[in-house]
Amino acid sequence: MSQLDFEKPILELEAKIAELHHVSGDSAxxxxxxxxxxxxxxxxxxxxxxxxxTPAQKVQIARHQQRPHFCDYISALIEDFTPLxxxxxxAEDHALIGGLGRFQGQSCIIMGQEKGHDTxxxxxxxxxxxxxxxxxKAQRLMKMASQFQLPIITLVDTAGAxxxxxxxxxxQSEAIAKSIETCLRTDVPIITVIIGEGGSGGxxxxxxxxxxxxxxxxxxxxxxxxxxxxxxxxxxxxxxxAATALKLTAQDLKQxxxxxxxxxxxxxxxxxxxxxxxxxxxxxxxxxMKDLMPWDKEKLLKSRREKFLAFGRNI
Amino acid sequence: MNWLTDIxxxxxxxxxxxxxxxxxxLWHKCPSCEGMLFHRDLQDNMNVCTxxxxxxxxxxxxxxxxxxDDGRYETIDLPKVAYDPLKFKDRKKYSDRLKDSQxxxxxKDAMTIAKGTxxxxxxxxxxxxxxxxxxxxxxxxxxxxxxxxxxxxKTKSAFITIPASGGARMQEGMLSLVQMPRSIIxxxxxxxxxxxxxxxxxDPTTGGVSASFAMLGDIHLAEPGxxxxxxxxxxxxxxxxxTLPDDFQTAEYxxxxxxxxxxxxxxxxxxxxxxxxxxxxxxxxxxxGGTKKKGSNAKVNGKAAPAKTSSGGKNKSPAAKATKQIxxxxxxxxxxxxxxxxxxxxxxxxxxxxx
Ligand SMILES: [Zn+2]
Numbered sequence: 001m002s003q004l005d006f007e008k009p010i011l012e013l014e015a016k017i018a019e020l021h022h023v024s025g026d027s028a029x030x031x032x033x034x035x036x037x038x039x040x041x042x043x044x045x046x047x048x049x050x051x052x053x054t055p056a057q058k059v060q061i062a063r064h065q066q067r068p069h070f071c072d073y074i075s076a077l078i079e080d081f082t083p084l085x086x087x088x089x090x091a092e093d094h095a096l097i098g099g100l101g102r103f104q105g106q107s108c109i110i111m112g113q114e115k116g117h118d119t120x121x122x123x124x125x126x127x128x129x130x131x132x133x134x135x136x137k138a139q140r141l142m143k144m145a146s147q148f149q150l151p152i153i154t155l156v157d158t159a160g161a162x163x164x165x166x167x168x169x170x171x172q173s174e175a176i177a178k179s180i181e182t183c184l185r186t187d188v189p190i191i192t193v194i195i196g197e198g199g200s201g202g203x204x205x206x207x208x209x210x211x212x213x214x215x216x217x218x219x220x221x222x223x224x225x226x227x228x229x230x231x232x233x234x235x236x237x238x239x240x241x242a243a244t245a246l247k248l249t250a251q252d253l254k255q256x257x258x259x260x261x262x263x264x265x266x267x268x269x270x271x272x273x274x275x276x277x278x279x280x281x282x283x284x285x286x287x288x289m290k291d292l293m294p295w296d297k298e299k300l301l302k303s304r305r306e307k308f309l310a311f312g313r314n315i
Numbered sequence: 316m317n318w319l320t321d322i323x324x325x326x327x328x329x330x331x332x333x334x335x336x337x338x339x340x341l342w343h344k345c346p347s348c349e350g351m352l353f354h355r356d357l358q359d360n361m362n363v364c365t366x367x368x369x370x371x372x373x374x375x376x377x378x379x380x381x382x383x384d385d386g387r388y389e390t391i392d393l394p395k396v397a398y399d400p401l402k403f404k405d406r407k408k409y410s411d412r413l414k415d416s417q418x419x420x421x422x423k424d425a426m427t428i429a430k431g432t433x434x435x436x437x438x439x440x441x442x443x444x445x446x447x448x449x450x451x452x453x454x455x456x457x458x459x460x461x462x463x464x465x466x467x468x469k470t471k472s473a474f475i476t477i478p479a480s481g482g483a484r485m486q487e488g489m490l491s492l493v494q495m496p497r498s499i500i501x502x503x504x505x506x507x508x509x510x511x512x513x514x515x516x517x518d519p520t521t522g523g524v525s526a527s528f529a530m531l532g533d534i535h536l537a538e539p540g541x542x543x544x545x546x547x548x549x550x551x552x553x554x555x556x557x558t559l560p561d562d563f564q565t566a567e568y569x570x571x572x573x574x575x576x577x578x579x580x581x582x583x584x585x586x587x588x589x590x591x592x593x594x595x596x597x598x599x600x601x602x603x604g605g606t607k608k609k610g611s612n613a614k615v616n617g618k619a620a621p622a623k624t625s626s627g628g629k630n631k632s633p634a635a636k637a638t639k640q641i642x643x644x645x646x647x648x649x650x651x652x653x654x655x656x657x658x659x660x661x662x663x664x665x666x667x668x669x670x
Contacts, residue, residue: 161526163546163554168564169572172545176526180496184503200483200492201526201545208496222483222492222523232405232485247401247488256400258489305500309461311493312454315400 004060006049013042046268056240058249059225061217062196066271068278070097070114070155076278078103078110087136090170095126096134098141103153104286109145111138111206112155129162130202132175138206139182151189151289154206159224161202176205183208187301189292191285194218210304211288214250216265221248257314345369361581370538370581372518375427375442382585388431393423394462396454401488409486416447424455428463430472434589436596437472439463443479450480452524453487457494460528464501473511473592478529482522495527502528511595516543516566516575534591537566537575
């Protein structure tokens with residue numbers, strides 16, 4: 001999955017360019033020209049591909065392994081990050097990471113799902129699929145944020161909550177429900193960014209926020225297109241149709257007034273331009289925090305509730 | 316045919332019975348013990364198998380009739396919502412599926428809001444209709460839960476939700492997912508007023524419905540044998556690649572794992588709820604519908620509160636009522652003993668907290 005099928009011609013071109021760069025030291029006058037020509041072509045192709053991405057292609061991009069993950073945002077944006085572990089009842093859940101840290105000098109609680117970047121870390125983080133303990137840790141951290149009046153940033157990137165026997169036995173449903181309830185009861189600003197995949201209940205459990213943003217090529221959906229296709233079309237082969245029908249892109253959801261804004265990704269996507277993307281996210285969070293910090297507790301709780309009650313009524 | 320169903324039907328029905336239902340001479344096979352069940356017997360026994368006690372699915376109308384005092388309640392219209400905002404189409408248009416379900420069930424959406432009394436206490440119930448698109452929760456259902464909660468607040472009633480749902484209605488995309496927080500906001504409104512919020516988990520309660528308002532009750536009741544869980548059994552089996560225990564995700568299993576307070580037989584439902592509501596809403600035991608009692612409490616069912624509401628359901632046959640009351644009295648006596656034991660531990664602390 002580290003390669004996107006629709007990017008294949010571009011990737012081939014990029015590989016050639018890299019190769020030419022490699023040999024250009026040796027000789028040949030024309031190589032520099034050739035590189036420039038190919039680079040122009042590559043960026044034109046990229047422009048073309050990214051100007052008309054289908055929802056199914058966006059699903060692929062949103063799941064791209066080189067896309068910046070939770071930990072990349074932490075190391076780029078958060079000073080003094082201090083991870084806090086455990087739900088105080090059963091276990092630490094590495095799929096949902098959270099802790100204290102400073103965002104532009106402001107102490108806050110940051111949490112989100114981490115999918116992992118290689119086989120070993122993916123297993124450690126359970127591919128970003130949290131168990132009840134993850135959502136109970138999230139509740140604990142939200143309560144702590146309220147106690148110390150620290151704003152909360154949540155970065156969402158998950159295929160969904162983990163479907164396992166233990167997770168069910170320990171109350172996956174209850175943990176998610178309580179996490180949403182805790183979001184609604186937490187009297188400090190909550191800012192959410194869907195950075196990759198916003199998968200169903202496991203995503204919204206930490207996304208009931210005052211400001212909800214999505215990266216340009218992220219997705220947010222009630223069910224995976226594959227799952228939807230297998231139920232409604234009776235075949236996973238229709239995942240592309242389901243991706244379109246579900247209206248899961250940032251652009252669709254902005255139109256449905258379910259999110260506050262779309263954070264741009266450079267042409268070619270976050271997986272190509274990690275730094276720029278993270279910087280765009282930073283600027284958006286910064287602005288949201290500036291807006292929300294003066295709000296008092298009552299205003300925060302009341303308007304968060306009203307915001308969610310307005311969903312569906314305002315379209 | 317809708318006006319007929321809604322207005323004329325209840326009266327006709329009390330004379331000739333529900334036309335939609337199968338003829339009286341029909342036999343059913345119990346899905347659990349495979350025993351043969353005479354249709355009328357099954358109906359008289361609240362759709363509970365007379366051989367093995369298996370609880371078969373029951374319509375919302377029948378359920379409400381066995382829950383409210385004297386089977387009397389009033390329904391509240393569902394609020395209007397934007398249907399099919401996504402213009403969703405799979406092999407079939409969502410708008411057509413909706414229409415089909417509406418025609419088939421005579422309902423606007425998978426939810427019925429009803430109010431009345433149970434054990435003499437005011438109650439608003441939001442009940443899912445599983446026969447309407449698998450009880451899936453979209454904007455119509457979410458908005459109905461909000462409406463029902465507001466009614467509970469307005470009339471100072473206890474709020475009871477009865478999920479019977481496969482989860483979110485995916486044809487409404489993210490608009491269905493946001494019903495999770497929206498339904499929780501509804502429940503918050505009720506809780507803030509100090510009113511009881513009780514969930515009766517029925518078969519099935521899964522997905523986004525189980526992971527929202529359905530898991531946040533002050534008390535969780537469940538019907539015997541109901542399937543309750545977040546992820547579907549098949550999904551889990553595919554993920555963990557091992558077979559799950561037979562009773563996995565059943566009401567009884569959930570009770571063992573601390574998620575359900577009481578598994579209640581249908582026959583005991585009204586009595587159990589009435590007792591709980593009175594304990595919560597009438598702590599001194601002196602309200603109009605007061606049912607403070609020791610030992611026998613068969614009276615709770617009979618003619619407890621003066622029913623002010625118009626008739627919505629139908630009464631059960633006298634025979635069924637009698638059995639029900641005997642069962643109710645037995646189980647009440649049992650639990651009364653249990654309660655005594657518990658409350659004997661630290662009664663003082665409770666009183667102080669109340670004062
Ligand atoms: Zn049976």
